[in-house]
Amino acid sequence: MADADDQYYPMVDMDTCIACGACALSAPQVFDYNDEGLAYVTIDNNRGTIAVPAPFVSGMLDAYDGCPSASIQIQKSAFNNCQHK
Numbered sequence: 618m619a620d621a622d623d624q625y626y627p628m629v630d631m632d633t634c635i636a637c638g639a640c641a642l643s644a645p646q647v648f649d650y651n652d653e654g655l656a657y658v659t660i661d662n663n664r665g666t667i668a669v670p671a672p673f674v675s676g677m678l679d680a681y682d683g684c685p686s687a688s689i690q691i692q693k694s695a696f697n698n699c700q701h702k
């Protein structure tokens with residue numbers, strides 16, 4: 618699935634995120650943490666509606682691969698549902 622030339626729409630499942638703090642180390646332009654340390658996607662407030670800008674795709678995929686709870690979901694088209702932080 619991982620092809621750095623493709624467009625990716627990431628979204629964090631904040632119900633399963635364990636607030637480990639890893640994803641924003643790999644992709645600080647894409648992920649940040651709320652007051653509880655749970656991660657969310659900054660570029661669209663975790664709605665999964667905006668594709669990651671090309672320069673940040675590689676880091677986002679590293680975060681996806683490294684998430685210990687598999688909480689980072691990615692699609693090649695926008696998510697329809699909406700999950701707020």
Ligand code: SF4
Pocket residue numbers: 629633634635636637638639640641654655656680683684685686687688689
């Ligand atoms: S790497 Fe996964 S578990 Fe860790 S903060 Fe990010 S989304 Fe949460």
